[in-house]
Amino acid sequence: MTLGQLQAGAGDEFLFHYTDSVRADAIIEERCFVSGPGVARGFGIYATDIPPSGVETIEDVIVHCFGGDATPAEVSHAVVVRRSSGGLQFEQTDDPYQWVLPTGKLELVHIEGIYVATVQFTGSRWVIIDRD
Amino acid sequence: MRDVARGRQNSGVKQLVPRRASMNAAEVSPELRKRLDQAQVLRDPRVRALWPRLKRRQQQAVLDPTTAIGHRYPLSSGEIAQLTGMSERQVRYWADHGLIVHWRKGSRRVFEAVGLITAFSITNASQNELQFYRGVMEDPVVKLAAKVGILTSLLASRLEGIEPSEAAELTAPLGELTHR
Numbered sequence: 001m002t003l004g005q006l007q008a009g010a011g012d013e014f015l016f017h018y019t020d021s022v023r024a025d026a027i028i029e030e031r032c033f034v035s036g037p038g039v040a041r042g043f044g045i046y047a048t049d050i051p052p053s054g055v056e057t058i059e060d061v062i063v064h065c066f067g068g069d070a071t072p073a074e075v076s077h078a079v080v081v082r083r084s085s086g087g088l089q090f091e092q093t094d095d096p097y098q099w100v101l102p103t104g105k106l107e108l109v110h111i112e113g114i115y116v117a118t119v120q121f122t123g124s125r126w127v128i129i130d131r132d
Numbered sequence: 133m134r135d136v137a138r139g140r141q142n143s144g145v146k147q148l149v150p151r152r153a154s155m156n157a158a159e160v161s162p163e164l165r166k167r168l169d170q171a172q173v174l175r176d177p178r179v180r181a182l183w184p185r186l187k188r189r190q191q192q193a194v195l196d197p198t199t200a201i202g203h204r205y206p207l208s209s210g211e212i213a214q215l216t217g218m219s220e221r222q223v224r225y226w227a228d229h230g231l232i233v234h235w236r237k238g239s240r241r242v243f244e245a246v247g248l249i250t251a252f253s254i255t256n257a258s259q260n261e262l263q264f265y266r267g268v269m270e271d272p273v274v275k276l277a278a279k280v281g282i283l284t285s286l287l288a289s290r291l292e293g294i295e296p297s298e299a300a301e302l303t304a305p306l307g308e309l310t311h312r
Contacts, residue, residue, distance in 0.1 A: 021205050021245050022171035026164055071183040073245045074174055076195050108160065122199070123192035129204075 001117060003052070003128055006080050011049035014116060015090055015099050017079040018048070018061045024077035024118050028130045033079075033109045044100040045081075045109065047090055052078040052119045052126040064097040078126070080116040088114050166235040167206065170244040173233055179246055181305035182253045190252040194245050206235075206242040215248065216255045226254050229269045 006014055017033070026032050033045050048065050050057060058072045066075070083090050083099075088111065090099040103109050118130040160168075173179060186194070193215050198204055201211050209227070213220045226232045227241050232251045234241045243251070257265070268276055284306075291299040 020171050020174055022167045022174075025204070026168065030160075030164065032160070032164075069180075070175075071180050072191065073183065073194050073249065076245075120196070122196040 001128075001131060003119065003126060006117065006119070006128075007051040007053050010051035011083075013083060014051075014080050015047035015049055015083055016051060016119075017045060017081055018065065018075040019077050019079060020074050021077060021120075024079060024120070027079050027115070028118055031110055031112070031115060033111060042100060042102055044102040045090075045111075047081055047099045047101070048097050049099070050097060052121065054126075055124065057126070058121060072121070076121045077129075078119045078121075080119060081114045082116060085113040163237065166237075166242075167244060170233065170235055170246055174244070174246040174249075177305040179233075179249060182249050185256065186249065186252050187256070190256075194248050194252070197248065205244050206237075207248065208243070209241050212243050212248060212251050216251045218251065218255060223251065226251070231265065231269075 010016070019027075046065070048061065050060050050064065058075060061075050062068060062070045062072070081090070081101075088101060090101050092099050101111075101114075115132050117128055117132065119126050120129045183191070193200060197207060197211070197215065200215055201207065207215070209220050209223045212218070212223045212232070216223070218226075223232065224241065227234045227243075227247075231254060232243070233246045234243050236242065254262070268279060271279065287303070287306075291303065294302075
């Protein structure tokens with residue numbers, strides 16, 4: 001799987017969960033998703049169809065997914081997930097940029113089959129640092 | 133940690149999310165829990181306020197320490213020193229006084245992105261500012277609180293002279309401190 005293929009599948013096949021380096025490591029090492037405390041659109045794992053494609057992606061994600069309330073260090077990693085796999089399915093919210101995998105009040109979720117890869121922003125470009 | 137604590141209270145997870153393996157908070161390693169705590173501090177408004185003041189090359193180093201250090205976070209005191217230009221002794225000094233955010237792995241100080249951001253902020257401070265920080269670090273809490281009170285009163289007074297929207301933006305990281 002190349003970065004180009006991940007970008008090409010944005011929205012249709014893949015979604016992107018933007019997060020920081022620690023949470024990305026947790027996902028890489030433990031396959032453990034950490035859902036945030038935000039409940040504006042319900043508890044769950046949030047993802048977007050904005051693909052990691054350039055320097056401007058970070059700003060797009062901060063504006064569209066975090067309401068401008070984040071720094072690049074908080075969204076420097078994109079965890080690529082399948083839109084659906086087995087019984088798991090991300091649902092589009094009323095926000096056109098946001099999708100959610102509902103988890104109830106669960107904060108830590110170990111999910112099989114949905115993880116595809118993790119991509120890191122180096123400050124100038126995106127590179128794949130882990131694949132399933 | 134708030135997230136973990138809430139997860140621990142949830143005992144009916146598998147019924148709520150069928151066909152999904154769940155991870156109880158108790159199963160998270162102590163090391164991962166400490167790292168996740170650091171990730172939470174990264175979202176603190178006081179830390180967010182530091183980001184725009186970092187130089188571009190410093191922001192780049194925070195986003196990707198691998199290029200300079202050869203591996204991902206977490207970093208050691210020596211690696212923070214290497215990236216910031218501080219000595220290792222200085223890194224330990226500011227870390228032990230709470231100005232460089234870190235966690236402990238045994239006796240070793242360990243640093244995540246938030247630690248590097250706060251370390252660069254120390255590096256960027258002037259000698260006068262560092263002298264001021266050193267002074268207040270030695271103060272008893274009562275005296276420190278009194279000084280913070282004087283500073284917030286001074287800030288509130290100065291804020292009266294600028295646009296409310298700009299004032300709100302400037303003081304967002306301070307929370308309740310600037311409310312009279």
